[in-house]
Amino acid sequence: MRGIQITQFGKPEDVVRVVDLQEPNAPGAGEVKVAVEFSPLNLHDLKVVRGELGRPPTLQTTACTPATRATGFHRGM
Incomplete structure (x- = not known):
């Protein structure tokens, strides 16, 4: 499985x-x-990564946006 990791704030092309x-x-x-x-x-995600939305949140809160839109399929319960 692959995902996005952000360990510091800055230009997305440098830190994502x-x-x-x-x-x-x-x-x-x-x-x-x-x-x-x-x-x-x-x-919005890119502005958070750049620290442009007021006081930057902790990185732990930017790693997963709770209202993310995604495309996928159900794998069972």
């Missing part, structure tokens, strides 16, 4: 990296696992 990640655990009760085929970075 595509990395290999460990597959998540099997879903628990009431959860589903979705295979995401793509999830683009949008203008």
